[in-house]
Amino acid sequence: MGNVQRKRIAAQTGNEAMAYAMKQINPDVVAAYPITPATEIMERIAHRFRELPGRVFIQMEDEIGSICCMNGATAAGLKAMTATSGPGFSLMQEGIGYSVMAELPCIIVNVMRGGPATGTPTRTSQADVMQARYGTHGDHPIVAVCPWSVRECFDLTVTAVNISERLRLPVIILMDEIVGHMREVVELPEKVNVWHPDKPKPPRENYYHYDDQNNYDACIASFGEGYRIHLTGLTHRKDGFPTDEPEIIKWNLDRLRRKIEDNRSWLWDMDYLDLGSETVIVSYGTAGRSAMAAKAQFEAQTGRRVGIVRLRMVWPFPVQRLMALLRSARRVIVPEMNQGQLYREVERTVSLNVSVVSVQRYDGEMLTPEEIIDAL
Amino acid sequence: MRELKNDPFLDFFRVDERFPHILCPGCGIGTTMATMVRVFLDLGIKQDELCVVSGIGCSSRVTGYLDCDTFHTLHGRALPAATGIKLARPDMKVVVIGGDGDIMAIGGNHFIHSARRNLDLTVIVVNNFTYGMTGGQYSPTTPTQERAATAPFGNVERSFNVCFIARAAGAMFVARSTTFHVAHLKKMIQLALQKNGFSVVEVISQCPTFYGRYQGLGDAVKMLEWLKTRSVDVEKVANPWSVKDRFVIGVLHDQEEVPPYSQLYQELRNRAKEK
Ligand SMILES: Cc1ncc(C[n+]2csc(CCOP(=O)(O)OP(=O)(O)O)c2C)c(N)n1
Ligand code: SF4
Numbered sequence: 001m002g003n004v005q006r007k008r009i010a011a012q013t014g015n016e017a018m019a020y021a022m023k024q025i026n027p028d029v030v031a032a033y034p035i036t037p038a039t040e041i042m043e044r045i046a047h048r049f050r051e052l053p054g055r056v057f058i059q060m061e062d063e064i065g066s067i068c069c070m071n072g073a074t075a076a077g078l079k080a081m082t083a084t085s086g087p088g089f090s091l092m093q094e095g096i097g098y099s100v101m102a103e104l105p106c107i108i109v110n111v112m113r114g115g116p117a118t119g120t121p122t123r124t125s126q127a128d129v130m131q132a133r134y135g136t137h138g139d140h141p142i143v144a145v146c147p148w149s150v151r152e153c154f155d156l157t158v159t160a161v162n163i164s165e166r167l168r169l170p171v172i173i174l175m176d177e178i179v180g181h182m183r184e185v186v187e188l189p190e191k192v193n194v195w196h197p198d199k200p201k202p203p204r205e206n207y208y209h210y211d212d213q214n215n216y217d218a219c220i221a222s223f224g225e226g227y228r229i230h231l232t233g234l235t236h237r238k239d240g241f242p243t244d245e246p247e248i249i250k251w252n253l254d255r256l257r258r259k260i261e262d263n264r265s266w267l268w269d270m271d272y273l274d275l276g277s278e279t280v281i282v283s284y285g286t287a288g289r290s291a292m293a294a295k296a297q298f299e300a301q302t303g304r305r306v307g308i309v310r311l312r313m314v315w316p317f318p319v320q321r322l323m324a325l326l327r328s329a330r331r332v333i334v335p336e337m338n339q340g341q342l343y344r345e346v347e348r349t350v351s352l353n354v355s356v357v358s359v360q361r362y363d364g365e366m367l368t369p370e371e372i373i374d375a376l
Numbered sequence: 377m378r379e380l381k382n383d384p385f386l387d388f389f390r391v392d393e394r395f396p397h398i399l400c401p402g403c404g405i406g407t408t409m410a411t412m413v414r415v416f417l418d419l420g421i422k423q424d425e426l427c428v429v430s431g432i433g434c435s436s437r438v439t440g441y442l443d444c445d446t447f448h449t450l451h452g453r454a455l456p457a458a459t460g461i462k463l464a465r466p467d468m469k470v471v472v473i474g475g476d477g478d479i480m481a482i483g484g485n486h487f488i489h490s491a492r493r494n495l496d497l498t499v500i501v502v503n504n505f506t507y508g509m510t511g512g513q514y515s516p517t518t519p520t521q522e523r524a525a526t527a528p529f530g531n532v533e534r535s536f537n538v539c540f541i542a543r544a545a546g547a548m549f550v551a552r553s554t555t556f557h558v559a560h561l562k563k564m565i566q567l568a569l570q571k572n573g574f575s576v577v578e579v580i581s582q583c584p585t586f587y588g589r590y591q592g593l594g595d596a597v598k599m600l601e602w603l604k605t606r607s608v609d610v611e612k613v614a615n616p617w618s619v620k621d622r623f624v625i626g627v628l629h630d631q632e633e634v635p636p637y638s639q640l641y642q643e644l645r646n647r648a649k650e651k
Contacts, residue, residue: 028463028464029460029463029464031459031460050644050645050648050649051649053645056463056641058459058463060456060459060489061456061485061486061489062485064453064456065453065456065459065485065486065489066456068449068450068453068456068457068459068460068486069456069457069459069460069463070460071449071457071460072429072447072449072456072457072458072459072460072461072462072463072464073460073461073463073464074460075447075457075460075461076427076460076461076464076465076468077464077465078460078463078464080460094450095450095453098449098450098453223427223445223447223461223464223465223468224424224425224427224445224464224465224467224468226424227445228423228424228443228444228445228446229445229446230439230440230445230446230447230448231446231447231448232439232440232448233448233449233450234448239393241393241394241440242440242448
């Protein structure tokens with residue numbers, strides 16, 4: 001995904017690279033509400049959108065407005081994105097559930113800042129990993145990606161859009177304050193390939209918005225195309241109308257789950273290194289930078305190899321793949337800038353004779369390599 | 377059933393799949409929905425060029441019965457969702473319908489900001505002075521002292537005047553009517569739909585199941601009589617905003633049109649490009 005055409009070299013921050021990716025992807029609507037540390041993304045987009053015909057940036061009255069506006073724009077056939085941080089992400093949860101239920105793709109960037117409540121706006125954190133997964137009520141699938149570098153802020157934004165469009169699901173980009181504000185010299189593609197859903201072929205009488213064939217990689221009608229579709233957040237039949245019949249409730253939820261299950265073969269994204277080692281560090285986002293530094297220092301000091309797995313896609317959690325990759329590991333270290341949110345996922349993935357150690361930091365500072373080395 | 381489909385009025389509804397509807401017998405929402413559809417027909421608004429958007433509530437269920445693009449969103453969120461549609465398709469006719477709880481309580485913030493932005497759409501607020509769908513709790517329009525499921529000893533809060541808020545927030549057109557005055561209601565909805573900009577029609581409607589019962593107003597027929605005798609035409613009052621204990625019906629605000637949001641946004645982009 002995201003075929004590279006030409007490149008552009010510049011010193012950029014993660015937030016800037018993300019705004020640049022959004023410009024390449026050319027979403028039609030960005031609806032957002034200012035919040036530190038995500039504000040620069042919306043400011044950049046507001047500035048860049050003036051060059052793009054048909055594009056709209058709107059500053060909504062709150063984040064509930066942002067997500068609902070995006071749902072409306074998507075229902076009318078556009079691509080929509082927003083950027084926010086913890087408190088705004090919390091406000092969006094009901095609307096994210098609506099995106100899932102009505103199958104309206106959109107991209108939500110959450111530059112994590114810690115909490116609960118207002119938390120520490122100017123500090124870094126990875127504390128919203130579980131909120132991204134389970135923040136909205138009900139059983140539902142979700143996809144979340146987590147960049148560790150400026151270049152990945154760009155790449156994963158493109159990945160997120162393509163997954164979102166293909167699965168017809170909201171996709172969450174979990175950044176943290178460090179990756180958002182970090183400046184790196186990067187090469188960024190000037191053109192990317194973005195997946196667009198096809199238009200339906202059958203006439204209105206035979207078109208079912210939620211047909212079983214129309215779950216992912218779908219041919220989808222939008223408002224204003226003469227299909228007279230009905231979208232609702234209620235449990236619905238394949239024609240989109242509400243029902244409370246038990247079989248159809250189950251069908252509806254199975255359908256949502258299958259978006260992930262049927263696509264597991266390509267729905268994963270991770271880096272790994274030196275996996276034959278007895279000890280492996282499993283990390284994501286900027287904690288992965290600390291992990292790489294820890295590996296280098298530890299190996300130089302002791303001569304013993306340390307394996308690395310870095311998840312670029314944290315949800316769906318890559319259970320099968322991780323199980324296979326960690327087969328020969330005896331110790332797994334999970335460093336995170338929270339109180340061990342993904343540690344439990346890793347623990348229940350590996351076999352019982354592997355010891356899993358959680359390395360936590362949640363004081364608003366970045367994990368140091370030494371803190372990880374202490375656990376090695 | 378099929379031969380009925382030659383009737384353009386019935387053709388506007390999903391007669392085959394979706395009826396009978398879930399509304400209580402005698403509810404005013406059906407009257408509002410039918411009147412709205414008659415206006416669509418009179419104005420020649422095509423089913424394929426129209427999107428009706430609603431939140432959650434009895435009034436919001438209307439979207440499930442109309443044969444056009446319909447968007448049944450979250451409780452209170454019809455207006456931001458409609459904003460998204462308007463950004464995507466400024467050419468589409470967008471109508472929002474919802475209850476007093478949906479639009480004035482949980483959606484109150486979106487209502488005032490949509491009016492402020494002057495989105496080019498019409499909002500129909502079905503005001504039955506209560507939360508019908510959840511069983512008759514008090515709403516932001518329930519008058520002080522009246523009883524409700526959550527105000528068994530009388531409502532201590534003051535109530536909103538929907539039209540007053542709409543005007544203050546910047547709506548281009550504001551009117552009120554009732555489900556008794558059907559011809560009048562039709563006229564008001566028609567004027568609102570013809571306005572270029574944010575227009576609001578407050579429809580005072582009967583909920584015999586809850587509001588009528590809590591206030592001892594009797595059945596639907598008695599409530600319609602109550603709507604008739606309680607209403608006064610705007611032409612007959614000196615200041616429509618100071619009238620208490622009466623529903624002042626008619627056009628309460630109709631200002632000279634200013635360009636709506638989508639037009640201004642396009643103009644702004646053209647200016648920015650030149651720089
Ligand atoms: C976030 C949220 N809170 C509460 C509800 C429950 N709820 C459903 S409808 C409704 C009130 C409906 O009242 P109103 O909008 O006045 O419409 P009516 O039913 O009277 O037509 C409420 C509170 C909900 N669906 N969502
Ligand atoms: S509860 Fe009230 S508002 Fe709801 S359908 Fe019944 S009468 Fe109408």
